[in-house]
Amino acid sequence: MTETKRTVDIKGNMYTLMSILLHDNNIEKITADLAERVQQAPAFFKNTPVIVDFSPVEISAGYDFNQLFKVIRQQQLLPVAVRGIGDELREKMQSAGVPIVELASTSNADEKDEVTGDSATDNNEEVRSHNSARIVDRPVRSGQQCVARHGDLILLSQISQSAELIANGNIHVYGTLRGRALCGVHGDTSARIFCSALEADLVSVAGHYKVLEEVPAEVKNRPVQISLQDDQLLIEPL
Amino acid sequence: MATVIVLTSGKGGVGKTVASVSVALGIALRGKKTVVVDLDIGLRNIDLALGCERRVIFDLINVMQGEAELKDALIRDRHSDNLFILPASQTRDKDALSKNGMAKLIDGLQELEFEYIIFDSPPGLERGAKLSLYFADEVIFVANPTRASLRGCDRMLGVLQQESKKLQAGDGEVPERLLINRYRSDQSGNTISRQQMVDSLGIDLLGIVPESQSIADASESGTPVITDKTDPAGAAFDVVVSRLLGENLPVEAENELMAGKGGLFDKLLRR
Ligand SMILES: Nc1ncnc2c1ncn2[C@@H]1O[C@H](COP(=O)(O)OP(=O)(O)OP(=O)(O)O)[C@@H](O)[C@H]1O
Numbered sequence: 359m360t361e362t363k364r365t366v367d368i369k370g371n372m373y374t375l376m377s378i379l380l381h382d383n384n385i386e387k388i389t390a391d392l393a394e395r396v397q398q399a400p401a402f403f404k405n406t407p408v409i410v411d412f413s414p415v416e417i418s419a420g421y422d423f424n425q426l427f428k429v430i431r432q433q434q435l436l437p438v439a440v441r442g443i444g445d446e447l448r449e450k451m452q453s454a455g456v457p458i459v460e461l462a463s464t465s466n467a468d469e470k471d472e473v474t475g476d477s478a479t480d481n482n483e484e485v486r487s488h489n490s491a492r493i494v495d496r497p498v499r500s501g502q503q504c505v506a507r508h509g510d511l512i513l514l515s516q517i518s519q520s521a522e523l524i525a526n527g528n529i530h531v532y533g534t535l536r537g538r539a540l541c542g543v544h545g546d547t548s549a550r551i552f553c554s555a556l557e558a559d560l561v562s563v564a565g566h567y568k569v570l571e572e573v574p575a576e577v578k579n580r581p582v583q584i585s586l587q588d589d590q591l592l593i594e595p596l
Numbered sequence: 597m598a599t600v601i602v603l604t605s606g607k608g609g610v611g612k613t614v615a616s617v618s619v620a621l622g623i624a625l626r627g628k629k630t631v632v633v634d635l636d637i638g639l640r641n642i643d644l645a646l647g648c649e650r651r652v653i654f655d656l657i658n659v660m661q662g663e664a665e666l667k668d669a670l671i672r673d674r675h676s677d678n679l680f681i682l683p684a685s686q687t688r689d690k691d692a693l694s695k696n697g698m699a700k701l702i703d704g705l706q707e708l709e710f711e712y713i714i715f716d717s718p719p720g721l722e723r724g725a726k727l728s729l730y731f732a733d734e735v736i737f738v739a740n741p742t743r744a745s746l747r748g749c750d751r752m753l754g755v756l757q758q759e760s761k762k763l764q765a766g767d768g769e770v771p772e773r774l775l776i777n778r779y780r781s782d783q784s785g786n787t788i789s790r791q792q793m794v795d796s797l798g799i800d801l802l803g804i805v806p807e808s809q810s811i812a813d814a815s816e817s818g819t820p821v822i823t824d825k826t827d828p829a830g831a832a833f834d835v836v837v838s839r840l841l842g843e844n845l846p847v848e849a850e851n852e853l854m855a856g857k858g859g860l861f862d863k864l865l866r867r
């Protein structure tokens with residue numbers, strides 16, 4: 359074997375990072391408040407990487423972020439990046455070599471806490487891209503179950519009869535949906551099912567289900583969405 | 597490197613054994629050193645299908661348990677010098693099959709320079725079926741045109757995903773193809789069209805073998821139907837072998853093949 363081992367790999371990973379959310383730009387006040395917070399659990403915070411989040415405050419281009427970082431480091435926290443800054447400061451930070459990050463999802467506040475969710479029934483071929491969506495790129499076969507406990511379930515291949523799809527969020531199927539699809543299983547009545555072709559035996563939104571003995575003619579062999587409107591399941595062509 | 601081809605099905609009795617012997621003999625008749633291994637422990641079949649039942653001395657389990665040398669257990673087929681048979685044990689418990697034993701068996705067959713190893717699996721989720729899928733380089737899903745048989749195949753496609761060593765290690769593809777057997781011209785009642793079958797499984801079609809009395813006769817006489825290429829089923833298996841060996845024949849190859857002969861098969865498959 360003449361195979362040589364690569365020295366580097368570049369991979370996408372998801373990490374949970376703490377952030378320091380600033381509600382005021384006054385460095386003296388920040389110093390005092392931060393010290394007080396860290397004192398409550400010094401061991402917990404020690405050498406923890408943090409993101410400094412400026413989004414709630416207005417700061418000028420002349421802001422002394424070096425002083426701010428120093429204050430943060432004095433509390434044994436390690437600033438690794440910033441977010442929520444205007445364009446002017448952005449350039450300044452970039453030329454000073456400070457990394458700038460943005461959250462994947464900024465609209466859905468309560469989603470952020472569930473990044474690490476995983477489920478026991480999951481097969482290991484999932485790809486997690488968005489905060490909590492689960493992407494499956496192979497067919498789901500008869501007798502298999504595919505679960506997204508924390509968000510959307512996105513399926514790139516076909517779903518066989520008597521396979522089962524379960525998601526807390528929406529279900530998107532870029533193939534023919536046979537079998538059963540249950541979305542919004544924790545009660546989210548705004549969840550929907552989307553598919554390129556509907557052949558399912560059963561569909562359900564937030565516990566309101568419908569057994570499909572036959573696919574209605576007006577939606578047969580075309581992309582559809584299934585949603586809940588006034589406690590009624592609505593199947594509409596897209 | 598030998599290619600391990602596994603024939604599998606969810607439901608039993610769909611034609612795995614019939615297909616295994618014809619495919620194995622077909623490959624051997626094209627000059628490739630081939631072995632067909634019967635994994636249906638306790639329900640030995642291949643020996644009958646190839647007419648060598650009187651020559652069975654040792655079996656697969658004897659080899660796995662070190663009671664016999666592999667080369668002593670292999671039986672040379674009477675239709676082709678390139679085909680060898682490794683019979684299943686008729687008496688032993690199927691728990692005697694192990695992953696380790698299978699790995700050693702495959703290594704041993706590699707050493708004997710086999711180019712193709714054909715595994716005839718037991719149906720469904722039996723140990724022999726799962727084990728063969730673990731080692732498969734390529735899988736033939738055998739189904740009859742019935743919904744129950746189709747669902748069985750679908751199930752096995754999922755099992756392949758979970759069991760396959762290659763797929764689990766992300767180490768290349770395991771081509772999965774559908775062989776429709778006992779296809780009938782009268783598409784009424786319980787049968788479904790080939791297009792529906794292919795669509796619902798979402799895998800490629802390897803071939804279509806018609807319902808044929810000559811298959812039943814061939815099984816009884818111990819001569820695989822592929823030896824008679826003027827027979828529609830024999831010709832169909834010949835197309836299957838070509839596709840397995842990498843020839844890119846169009847889906848309609850079966851129809852064309854028989855068109856000259858009054859289009860018998862063509863009519864059979866038209867629907
Ligand atoms: N195309 C065909 N036309 C007519 N009869 C067929 C055809 N294919 C198979 N048969 C018959 O069906 C029966 C079952 O075939 P076979 O033993 O090959 O199935 P199998 O899938 O190996 O079964 P098992 O799951 O029990 O191992 C046999 O009697 C065989 O002769």
Ligand SMILES: [Mg+2]
Pocket residue numbers: 612613614636641716717718
């Ligand atoms: Mg059999």
